[in-house]
Amino acid sequence: MINSENPYIPYIATVEDTWDETYGDRAIKTFKVVFDDEEVRENWSHLPGQCAMIGVLGVGESMISISCSPTEGKFLRFSVMRMGKVTQALHQLEPGDKMMVRGPYGNNFPVDEWQGKNILTIGGGIGQAPLRPIVEYVKANKDKYAGLTLVYGARTSGDLCFKGEFDEMSKSGDLSCHLTIDMEEEGWDHNVGFVPQMLLDLKPSPENTIAITCGPPIMIRFVLENLKKLGFEDEQIYTTLENRMKCGIGKCGRCNAGNMYVCKDGPVFCYSVLKEIPEAFA
Amino acid sequence: MSAMLLNKDKWPEFIGKLTAKNLWAPQAEGDAIRFGPVKEGDLPALDYNNTRVPPKQVLFPQTETMYRFQLGNVEMETPELTGEQVVLGLRPCDARAMDIVEKLFKWDVDDPYYLKRRELVTLVGVACSEPGLNCFCTTVGGGPASTEGLDLLMVDFGENYLLEAVTDKGKTLLEEVKELLTDAPADSAAQKEKAVAEAEGKIKRTIDSEGVPAGLPGLWEDPLWQRVSASCLGCGTCTYLCPTCHCFDIQDEVEGFDGRRLRMWDSCMFGEYTMHTSGHNPRPSRKERTRNRISHKYSYYVDKFDVIACVGCGRCINLCPVNIDIVEILRQVKEAL
Numbered sequence: 321m322i323n324s325e326n327p328y329i330p331y332i333a334t335v336e337d338t339w340d341e342t343y344g345d346r347a348i349k350t351f352k353v354v355f356d357d358e359e360v361r362e363n364w365s366h367l368p369g370q371c372a373m374i375g376v377l378g379v380g381e382s383m384i385s386i387s388c389s390p391t392e393g394k395f396l397r398f399s400v401m402r403m404g405k406v407t408q409a410l411h412q413l414e415p416g417d418k419m420m421v422r423g424p425y426g427n428n429f430p431v432d433e434w435q436g437k438n439i440l441t442i443g444g445g446i447g448q449a450p451l452r453p454i455v456e457y458v459k460a461n462k463d464k465y466a467g468l469t470l471v472y473g474a475r476t477s478g479d480l481c482f483k484g485e486f487d488e489m490s491k492s493g494d495l496s497c498h499l500t501i502d503m504e505e506e507g508w509d510h511n512v513g514f515v516p517q518m519l520l521d522l523k524p525s526p527e528n529t530i531a532i533t534c535g536p537p538i539m540i541r542f543v544l545e546n547l548k549k550l551g552f553e554d555e556q557i558y559t560t561l562e563n564r565m566k567c568g569i570g571k572c573g574r575c576n577a578g579n580m581y582v583c584k585d586g587p588v589f590c591y592s593v594l595k596e597i598p599e600a601f602a
Numbered sequence: 603m604s605a606m607l608l609n610k611d612k613w614p615e616f617i618g619k620l621t622a623k624n625l626w627a628p629q630a631e632g633d634a635i636r637f638g639p640v641k642e643g644d645l646p647a648l649d650y651n652n653t654r655v656p657p658k659q660v661l662f663p664q665t666e667t668m669y670r671f672q673l674g675n676v677e678m679e680t681p682e683l684t685g686e687q688v689v690l691g692l693r694p695c696d697a698r699a700m701d702i703v704e705k706l707f708k709w710d711v712d713d714p715y716y717l718k719r720r721e722l723v724t725l726v727g728v729a730c731s732e733p734g735l736n737c738f739c740t741t742v743g744g745g746p747a748s749t750e751g752l753d754l755l756m757v758d759f760g761e762n763y764l765l766e767a768v769t770d771k772g773k774t775l776l777e778e779v780k781e782l783l784t785d786a787p788a789d790s791a792a793q794k795e796k797a798v799a800e801a802e803g804k805i806k807r808t809i810d811s812e813g814v815p816a817g818l819p820g821l822w823e824d825p826l827w828q829r830v831s832a833s834c835l836g837c838g839t840c841t842y843l844c845p846t847c848h849c850f851d852i853q854d855e856v857e858g859f860d861g862r863r864l865r866m867w868d869s870c871m872f873g874e875y876t877m878h879t880s881g882h883n884p885r886p887s888r889k890e891r892t893r894n895r896i897s898h899k900y901s902y903y904v905d906k907f908d909v910i911a912c913v914g915c916g917r918c919i920n921l922c923p924v925n926i927d928i929v930e931i932l933r934q935v936k937e938a939l
Contacts (some may be wrong), residue, residue, distance in 0.1 A: 325714065327712075371806060418676050562878075567852065569705060569710070571707060571711075572851070573870065586712070
């Protein structure tokens with residue numbers, strides 16, 4: 321659905337709803353947006369793992385992962401942490417405001433290839449945003465997958481995104497959900513500790529399982545290590561990378577990790593490919 | 603009508619005809635030579651070695667408006683690129699660079715700005731007879747009379763220029779000035795060959811790139827990167843002046859209510875180029891940036907597009923304020939393989 325005449329011209333979308341996921345210095349806000357043009361709305365298609373350039377005219381654009389599955393409806397969701405100039409401007413948007421969106425960019429999680437398998441997502445902090453579409457996708461296609469397990473952690477309970485959704489899903493039996501926070505908190509009845517350790521404690525079986533991880537680089541590094549300890553093969557492990565980007569279509573040059581452009585060859589990488597790229601975990 | 607002679611007596615007339623077609627050519631600017639529009643009555647001279655700044659801005663301006671908008675409004679207006687242009691006097695390396703960079707701007711998704719400009723321009727090159735001290739085009743796939751990327755090639759034959767059309771655009775241009783031309787004599791091919799061989803003989807610097815594209819990733823941790831980047835100031839001259847460097851930034855500029863989304867040259871030698879919003883930088887020092895610059899040109903680009911993204915023009919060597927020398931870096935790379 322990349323604009324064929326000029327890929328740099330974004331589509332206009334309207335913010336339908338927005339809510340806070342987390343608060344504080346690194347607040348995360350979720351936006352539900354709908355394209356203004358009916359044709360764009362109908363023809364837009366993305367798959368879990370893909371990203372879009374979103375922004376505000378006069379401020380700029382940022383590459384943000386699409387945090388909803390196409391199975392959820394004819395809208396897009398973005399969960400954005402307030403960090404810099406563009407995300408600051410995005411956080412000011414309210415329902416009815418316009419957001420500029422171009423994409424979808426990058427490759428996707430090979431959800432078809434994974435049919436019949438157990439899906440295990442391991443997320444940390446805002447890293448859950450690109451994983452959420454898989455959770456939703458698998459949930460919507462329950463009969464095609466063997467099972468769905470979610471491991472998710474953040475610094476504090478207040479830093480967890482989509483918490484309410486996951487609670488609901490685990491209650492309905494759609495998902496085996498394991499939440500963790502770094503330090504003890506009053507009223508917290510889930511796990512306390514780091515994500516990689518909880519993964520080890522849970523001992524998920526590698527048999528017929530795909531593990532997908534996303535989070536801070538340091539977490540990813542230890543999760544990969546622990547997945548190997550648990551007997552996962554490189555081919556069973558996926559992650560999604562991010563780098564600074566400007567164009568999203570492999571022209572502006574900066575997002576490469578070794579010979580791979582994160583915007584085109586990624587953001588989704590199988591560990592068997594990623595381990596050969598020396599810059600991947602820089 | 604593919605090879606013709608232009609007597610140098612007809613040069614002013616020839617230039618006059620082209621000036622009417624929005625002609626750009628090298629012009630003296632202080633002690634430098636720079637590509638710019640030729641005004642009526644001006645007479646560009648081709649007796650220069652090469653311009654300090656490559657003519658890449660003809661297709662890829664240093665700053666370019668992608669679209670305009672009004673603050674508080676969502677209508678976007680793209681500037682329409684129209685009007686043909688003739689660029690005369692490019693060296694073959696710079697034209698070849700345009701062909702190389704075009705591969706990227708055509709990769710899967712077309713870049714409308716670059717490709718439209720390319721479509722509108724006719725490139726008239728001039729073969730080198732006096733290569734520079736740091737030229738090494740012949741060992742990276744080019745040559746002093748390479749026609750890659752050109753529409754028309756001129757070769758200096760002393761009293762005459764030999765004009766060889768390379769593309770249909772070149773043929774059309776020859777057609778338009780045909781009353782100034784005479785047929786090339788039968789021995790012109792041999793004369794050209796001799797001139798080219800002479801020029802090639804003057805190129806003293808060489809790169810041995812055999813095994814380099816495949817071998818570079820394996821040198822990731824090699825101490826050579828520290829060595830070759832130790833004196834780097836991070837000024838970005840090597841990339842700004844590189845005819846194959848194509849990296850750009852996109853920024854919004856607002857004056858009152860008038861907004862523009864711009865793209866401008868960027869450089870992988872700058873820290874901000876890769877810096878994440880969080881402050882984390884995957885290429886934190888000049889060592890990583892130099893390694894990326896060399897690897898991109900001599901390995902990654904070869905992986906993607908099957909050609910080295912360096913044409914051997916020597917600008918990054920000539921103009922580096924601390925004498926970092928890509929030929930020497932490649933020598934060390936080769937040694938480390």
